[in-house]
Amino acid sequence: MKNTIIYILLFLTTIVSCKAQLISLDQLSQCESGNCPNYTFIKDTNNRLNKFVGIWKGTYLDGRTYEFHFAKKNDFILYGGKPRDMIIGRILIKANNGTELENTISSTNGQTHFNGFEFDKNLIKYQMYYSGNAECNDKGHVYISFPDPNNLNQMRLVFIQDMDIIASCPDGYKTVIPDAKILLLTKQ
Template identity: 35%
Template sequence: MKKIILLMLFISIVSCKAQIIPMNNDHVETPDGAHLKDTENFLNKFVGTWKYQNGNEQFIIILKKENDHFYKTYYKDILYGEYKYISSSGNTLINTLDKIDFAYPSKSYHNISGASLISNNLYVKCNDCNPGEFRVKSFFDDSDRKGLIGTGVIFRYINPTTIKVLIIGSKGKVLESETDNLPDQLRVPSAEYTMTKQ
């Protein structure tokens, strides 16, 4: 009886371990119930408060990490966050920082969410990245401009106090008729921002 219990325990441990897939595998198939894990703690490098400043222009991002975020059929470690952008004229165009600890039903409701590790030759290409260097691509939303498509953000780790943040602007709106009166671009300009840890 002890041998049967030990065998069942061993099989369950092996099958659980077989479902853990390191995130740094490009184009990996994700079976139902799998866990895409940040096994090298790469995402941890981006956690914190980051700031870009150029004269009056400011861009502040707060990023946190959630382990085992549930997508429809699998789990994945992700980043989530909120941001604030002040234009060069000193006007605050958007500020969602107070929502960072809001109890949404899912972390994917945050204005920044997700984490796909991308290599230097994937969109958007990184010409000055090192061979084998990974960046993190996430969703980037503007809470008052729903319906934009193609928006996103790419985080690149430089060192413990510096990251580069590339904002990808909109390619249009999902349903033109329902969003005719709304602008078709994010309030944060599409650009690369060098940010320092606060």
Template identity: 35%
Template sequence: MKKLIFIICIFCIGLNYSQNIMSFDEVIDNNGFFKDGYHIKDTKNELDKFVGTWKGSFMGNSYEFRIEKQLKYNDGYFFLDKLFIRSLIKDINGTTLLNTITTPLEDLYFKGRKFTSKNYDNYLLMYIEDMKCNLQGDVYFTIFENNTKIKVELFIPFNIVSKEECPDINKHSLLPQKRQNEFMILTKQ
């Protein structure tokens, strides 16, 4: 009898969790809203076209992005299939400006958020480079040319930052800023 009750409990728990899956389509249809505990799942493998090594240049710096897909990543209140980016950025002399190739997922500057439309060509990521100096915002990835190129743009919201909070107040992000009509093209390797 105890075994039967145990099996029924396991079945009910499994059934409960299996009903808490939403596809990217459903999230877009619901304007990005979903309930806590849900798993936002890449049911059509739309993230896969972004996965791989991508290279490009911007303002004399060379960029290498290693994009990986993480399944059922725990975002606190829900689970999400999302992209993470490990990056290696060097200046024109080959000096490393940023290297997150071996950085743990939780500490990466780029963390995936969502697709912005059902054509799945536009993906939005959260970017945090330096919170004190407001070098944070949304990174827009637009994939094109048969999934071989990505246009990268950073949108940093206007926030007032004081010289006391950020001694290097004129610091510029390593990424192209959408507000200044800057962008970068990465090519899949």
């Protein structure tokens, strides 16, 4: 009888500790500067990432055309981190004359240099990180959201370039995604 009680307690402790190891993207969005519970997995338990999945296209004021392919990956391990559900981004960017400026459409999941992380506290903006041409500081945070939460066919994308100092880029180099500008995209 004594052994049975010990086994039951051990079993219940194992179940409770396993549940504590998983947190949702919603819970992660509420963490304050390292004040997050200890976790092993980050899951999209409310399927918030699904609305971003698909092919999105848009044109910037200078005539560049953008095609973003967003795919949801479950339990994806990036750079040796913990498994998490995230969006992986692929892009095709063309100049107004049709010249390809960036094309990662056929890149493998770990080589797109465009990966998701977390939602803001209000669960409206999803933060990603892009590092296409890191040598020229063409890297930074990308925020995707919907201007109208009732219209999931139009997305807003904003790229905020990292503030690193780079001395080896050609004069006049521009990031492939416009820095600190809104890019409106339409779902295809």
